[in-house]
Amino acid sequence: QVQLQESGxxxxxxxxxxxxxxxxxxxxxxxxxxSWLRQPPGKGLEWIGFISYSGYTHYVPSLKSRVSISHxxxxxxxxxxxxxxxxxxxxxxxxxxxxxxxGNLYYFDFWGQGTAVTVSS
Amino acid sequence: QSDLTQPASVSGSPGQSITISCTGTSSDIxxxxxxxxxxxxxxxxxxxxxxxxxxxxSGVSNRFSGSKSGNTASLTISGLxxxxxxxxxxxxxxxxxxxxxxxxxxxTVL
Numbered sequence: 001q002v003q004l005q006e007s008g009x010x011x012x013x014x015x016x017x018x019x020x021x022x023x024x025x026x027x028x029x030x031x032x033x034x035s036w037l038r039q040p041p042g043k044g045l046e047w048i049g050f051i052s053y054s055g056y057t058h059y060v061p062s063l064k065s066r067v068s069i070s071h072x073x074x075x076x077x078x079x080x081x082x083x084x085x086x087x088x089x090x091x092x093x094x095x096x097x098x099x100x101x102x103g104n105l106y107y108f109d110f111w112g113q114g115t116a117v118t119v120s121s
Numbered sequence: 122q123s124d125l126t127q128p129a130s131v132s133g134s135p136g137q138s139i140t141i142s143c144t145g146t147s148s149d150i151x152x153x154x155x156x157x158x159x160x161x162x163x164x165x166x167x168x169x170x171x172x173x174x175x176x177x178x179s180g181v182s183n184r185f186s187g188s189k190s191g192n193t194a195s196l197t198i199s200g201l202x203x204x205x206x207x208x209x210x211x212x213x214x215x216x217x218x219x220x221x222x223x224x225x226x227x228x229t230v231l
Contacts, residue, residue, distance in 0.1 A: 045159075045167065045210055045222040060219050094166060101172060104155040106212070106220035109178060111166035 002027040004095050004112035011118050012089075018082040018119075022095030022112055029053055029073050033098035033105060036069060036080045038091040039114070046091075047106070050098065051078055085119045092116050124221035125150070125211055132229040138199040141226045143211030144192060149221060151192035155214035158187060158196045161225075162207045170209075171196060198228070206230045 008020035022034070035050040049059035051069045059067050063082070071078035082089060093115050096108035126144040133139040143150065143158075150156055156174045159167035169178050171187040174194065184199045194213070198205055211223040 044224040045212070047220045047222070058218070061217065099169065099172065099178070101176075103173065104153070104214050106155070106214050107157050107169060107172040108159075108167070109169050111168075113166055 002097060002110045004097065004110055006093060006095050006112045006115040008093075008115060008117070010116055011120065012085050013121050014086055014119055015084055018080070018085050018089065018117060020080040020093055020095075020115065020117070022078050022080075024076040024078075024097075029071065029076055029078070032100065034069075034071070034078050035096050035098060035108060037094045037096060037108070038089075039094070040088075040091040045094075048080065048082075050105075087119050090117065090119045124215075125213060125223035127209075127211060127223035127226045129224075130227045130229065132231055133198075133201045134231045135201055135203065137201050138197060139201060139228065141196045141198075141209055141211075141228070143194045143196070143213075143223050145194075145213055145221075146192055148216040149192075149213040150189065150194050152216060153214045154189065156187065156189055156194040157212045158185075158194075159210045159212065160205075160207050161210065167210065201230055203230050 003025045005023045012018045033050045036048040051057045066083045068081040095112045097110040099107035099109040158171040161167045174189045175187045186197045208225045
């Protein structure tokens with residue numbers, strides 16, 4: 001059974017850069033796409049971006065100028081970098097694996113438990 | 122304000138059926154058969170319940186079913202059970218090659 005685990009700081013100061021890492025266990029990263037999503041307190045989900053096993057990335061337009069996703073497949077990890085954070089970036093951040101549905105890419109079948117990030121001075 | 126519109130809450134008694142709606146536009150729900158639904162219990166990660174409008178991943182009960190008409194998708198839960206009490210989110214592929222979500226619907230089992 002594939003498991004994902006997010007790690008990173010729970011508190012980030014405004015204007016600084018947020019770094020999160022997702023560690024994948026119980027399976028290989030190969031042949032799959034991997035995403036970061038977030039959920040502000042009491043609100044719905046927002047997709048941030050994905051990285052393919054080959055390293056292709058795609059981001060939501062609203063965050064594209066501030067976000068970068070990378071991976072270290074030898075260690076079964078992928079990471080999120082979000083720059084110039086503000087209070088609006090306070091959320092629970094999830095990493096997730098894309099379902100191999102043979103069609104649409106944007107289904108997420110395995111998720112991490114989520115990590116809470118607060119942006120505050 | 123979320124991209125897709127869902128009712129804030131829906132409730133039903135055990136054994137009953139309930140339906141959650143999710144309204145978008147012709148650029149998302151109406152344009153593609155790429156709608157999915159997620160169940161999220163408090164403090165937990167979302168769980169994929171429906172994809173491609175009507176398909177259930179392995180292990181998901183057949184009490185959960187999905188449909189779509191025009192710009193509105195729906196999730197029906199039949200034979201409502203206590204453990205179905207959770208938040209439910211719809212999502213759709215968009216013409217911008219992204220995915221968007223609804224604001225979520227809290228299902229209460231009376």
